[in-house]
Amino acid sequence: MSTTETSGTGVVEPVPTLRDTTLFRFATAGSVDDGKSTLVGRLLHDAKAILADQLEQVARTSADRGFAHGEFDFALLTDGLRAEREQGITIDVAYRYFATDARSFILADCPGHVQYTRNMVTGSATADAVVVLIDARKGVVEQTRRHLAVVSLLRVPHVVVAVNKIDLTGFDEERFRAVEEQALAVAAELGLIDTHVIPVSALEGDNIVDPSERTPWYEGPTLRELLETLPARTAEEDAAFRLPVQTVIRPQGGVSALIDEAEADALRDYRGFAGRVSSGSVRVGDRVQVFPGGHETTVTGIRVAGRVADAAHTAQSIAVTLADEVDAARGALIAAAGTVPSGHQEAEVEIFQLDVRPVAPGARVLAKHGTSTVQAIVTEVLSRRDLDTLALEDAAELAVNEIGRVRIRFASPLPLERYADDREGGALLLIHPVDGATLAAATVVTTP
Numbered sequence: 271m272s273t274t275e276t277s278g279t280g281v282v283e284p285v286p287t288l289r290d291t292t293l294f295r296f297a298t299a300g301s302v303d304d305g306k307s308t309l310v311g312r313l314l315h316d317a318k319a320i321l322a323d324q325l326e327q328v329a330r331t332s333a334d335r336g337f338a339h340g341e342f343d344f345a346l347l348t349d350g351l352r353a354e355r356e357q358g359i360t361i362d363v364a365y366r367y368f369a370t371d372a373r374s375f376i377l378a379d380c381p382g383h384v385q386y387t388r389n390m391v392t393g394s395a396t397a398d399a400v401v402v403l404i405d406a407r408k409g410v411v412e413q414t415r416r417h418l419a420v421v422s423l424l425r426v427p428h429v430v431v432a433v434n435k436i437d438l439t440g441f442d443e444e445r446f447r448a449v450e451e452q453a454l455a456v457a458a459e460l461g462l463i464d465t466h467v468i469p470v471s472a473l474e475g476d477n478i479v480d481p482s483e484r485t486p487w488y489e490g491p492t493l494r495e496l497l498e499t500l501p502a503r504t505a506e507e508d509a510a511f512r513l514p515v516q517t518v519i520r521p522q523g524g525v526s527a528l529i530d531e532a533e534a535d536a537l538r539d540y541r542g543f544a545g546r547v548s549s550g551s552v553r554v555g556d557r558v559q560v561f562p563g564g565h566e567t568t569v570t571g572i573r574v575a576g577r578v579a580d581a582a583h584t585a586q587s588i589a590v591t592l593a594d595e596v597d598a599a600r601g602a603l604i605a606a607a608g609t610v611p612s613g614h615q616e617a618e619v620e621i622f623q624l625d626v627r628p629v630a631p632g633a634r635v636l637a638k639h640g641t642s643t644v645q646a647i648v649t650e651v652l653s654r655r656d657l658d659t660l661a662l663e664d665a666a667e668l669a670v671n672e673i674g675r676v677r678i679r680f681a682s683p684l685p686l687e688r689y690a691d692d693r694e695g696g697a698l699l700l701i702h703p704v705d706g707a708t709l710a711a712a713t714v715v716t717t718p
Contacts, residue, residue: 297378297393300403301413305434309472316479372498391622399428410452416657422460429465437471443487510609511550514640515602542589548694553581557607561685568593601642613683619712630667636701645681689713
């Protein structure tokens with residue numbers, strides 16, 4: 271599906287939409303030494319997403335370390351920090367970009383250590399899917415449950431459980447089925463509906479890109495096939511239109527002399543409200559409302575990448591013009607008429623504590639929601655979550671890597687939505703008001 275646009279020369283060209291580009295975001299997680307970085311490196315290598323000079327460097331490093339399982343250690347393609355390479359572990363989230371014939375990918379290779387659970391949260395918050403690795407010899411362990419719990423709380427749409435190191439079990443189907451049963455049981459307990467389990471060997475490449483002849487008992491897709499076919503962001507596309515305003519574009523007297531004279535005259539009085547469409551779609555002629563204020567008006571024009579278009583969709587960065595002069599500066603929200611969220615100055619939120627400074631009652635923070643940032647105060651710490659059972663227990667404060675619920679009051683109303691209903695409209699960041707550090711990621715549970 272695509273729309274059309276008109277360039278400055280009058281040539282009508284298609285505007286790529288989310289469905290055309292099929293960008294897919296996924297993260298990897300798992301316990302230490304489960305082979306996450308090796309799996310990601312194998313995917314990148316087999317997708318031909320590695321430059322020749324990087325391959326040569328990795329081959330040299332692998333030889334220096336005495337790597338004996340092939341030409342080079344695939345994990346070194348993603349473990350970029352010196353400390354990671356020296357210890358053979360992942361510490362920070364490693365983001366990589368690659369493409370196959372079917373779609374483009376953004377992946378986040380997340381660390382496995384318990385103390386880096388916060389990194390796993392940041393890597394998974396915007397993911398369409400999370401690939402959780404399990405060592406076939408060990409089965410589901412505590413960290414597996416922790417990662418699946420985080421995936422459940424973040425409401426990631428798809429979960430892929432890769433039972434890795436299947437080669438070390440002699441490609442034993444019985445062992446795989448036992449681990450598969452464990453994983454599906456935990457997923458069901460956590461409410462994870464769309465869960466896929468695949469037997470793989472990241473080191474030797476079984477069922478990563480090509481089907482393995484050594485697992486004739488497995489008839490499902492390979493990891494790459496599954497990632498290429500899972501739906502991407504369908505919930506956001508089907509939801510009501512939302513455009514958080516990032517900036518207001520007013521060319522006025524600053525129109526470039528290179529622009530056609532007729533177009534330049536039209537742009538002198540141009541007032542475009544620019545931002546990234548967080549959900550839904552919009553067409554010229556649609557009725558919209560602006561938060562705050564609730565003023566209702568009509569979309570009179572849309573520009574995508576500087577060109578005129580008749581429609582725009584989720585994840586596109588656009589600028590719209592409106593029929594009426596409205597006050598919609600940075601931080602405002604333009605939404606489909608009749609769907610604009612109510613303004614809330616208080617909310618109960620689930621927070622994922624990222625900073626070493628604990629969150630306690632009375633803490634003053636900055637709350638960032640969409641493109642709006644307002645002052646806020648933590649009025650009450652309600653509970654801490656046991657990540658083994660997901661049960662909530664009493665707590666006075668929340669320390670780094672802990673997850674729990676707090677009540678927050680905002681200095682100005684925000685168009686909050688429940689995270690269960692809208693992953694974008696229900697997400698917040700809590701920021702330290704002095705040094706600007708990100709204290710916690712938060713998801714809206716309820717509003718008064």
